[in-house]
Amino acid sequence: MTDDISLVALRGLGPQRATEIRSLIRDVPGYPHEPIVFRDITPLLADGPALADVVEAFARLCEGDDGHGVDVVAGMEARGFLLGAPLAMRLGVGFVPLRKAGKLPPPVDRVSYDLEYGSAALELRSGTIRAGARVLVVDDVLATGGTAAAAVELVERCGGHVVAAAFLMELDGLGGRARLAGTAVETLLRVGGRPTS
Ligand SMILES: O=P(O)(O)OC[C@H]1O[C@H](OP(=O)(O)OP(=O)(O)O)[C@H](O)[C@@H]1O
Numbered sequence: 001m002t003d004d005i006s007l008v009a010l011r012g013l014g015p016q017r018a019t020e021i022r023s024l025i026r027d028v029p030g031y032p033h034e035p036i037v038f039r040d041i042t043p044l045l046a047d048g049p050a051l052a053d054v055v056e057a058f059a060r061l062c063e064g065d066d067g068h069g070v071d072v073v074a075g076m077e078a079r080g081f082l083l084g085a086p087l088a089m090r091l092g093v094g095f096v097p098l099r100k101a102g103k104l105p106p107p108v109d110r111v112s113y114d115l116e117y118g119s120a121a122l123e124l125r126s127g128t129i130r131a132g133a134r135v136l137v138v139d140d141v142l143a144t145g146g147t148a149a150a151a152v153e154l155v156e157r158c159g160g161h162v163v164a165a166a167f168l169m170e171l172d173g174l175g176g177r178a179r180l181a182g183t184a185v186e187t188l189l190r191v192g193g194r195p196t197s
């Protein structure tokens, strides 16, 4: 399956730059185990101009008449922190960490979920999100959608309104977008899901 970077939000950078940014995501077949193809964003994070371009592409989704008005950005531990915090700073809003279970002191709200290679739970310090706040949920990867669905449930349980869930990349064929039915989903690029053979 070829990657589709022409139809999604990285196109705002131009096709050549979008292709360069895609090339900074390393595909690692068999990690953490077969048949996963792990999409490693560390080369992209290590490239300052590429990281800035990605943050700018996310910001474009939030600004202007067609953009999602955002009061606060929420990111899932750990990779959602790496993209969500610089985006929040760029937008001039706060950042809310949705942490893996057991990392935050009480009181917390918690939602458990399954992911492509295991299970986990996200926690949010109770009272962090103002009632009715417009929240953008941000992460690097949308795969099965389990993590993002848990994040949306957690934010909304805590009184926030999720205006959209935004991802650097969507893995095709894993059902993530369908799992988030009812939530606006934004992805900067789309890449092939698990190989079929
Ligand atoms: O759509 P899903 O199937 O839920 O998968 C996507 C999630 O999996 C990865 O995180 P992971 O749980 O591996 O944690 P990490 O960011 O701490 O590496 C990724 O950063 C997403 O949060």
Ligand SMILES: Nc1ncnc2[nH]cnc12
Pocket: 036, 037, 038, 039, 040, 115, 116, 117, 141, 143, 144, 171
């Ligand atoms: N294939 C994958 N690569 C990187 N992160 C992921 N999270 C869930 N599936 C993933």
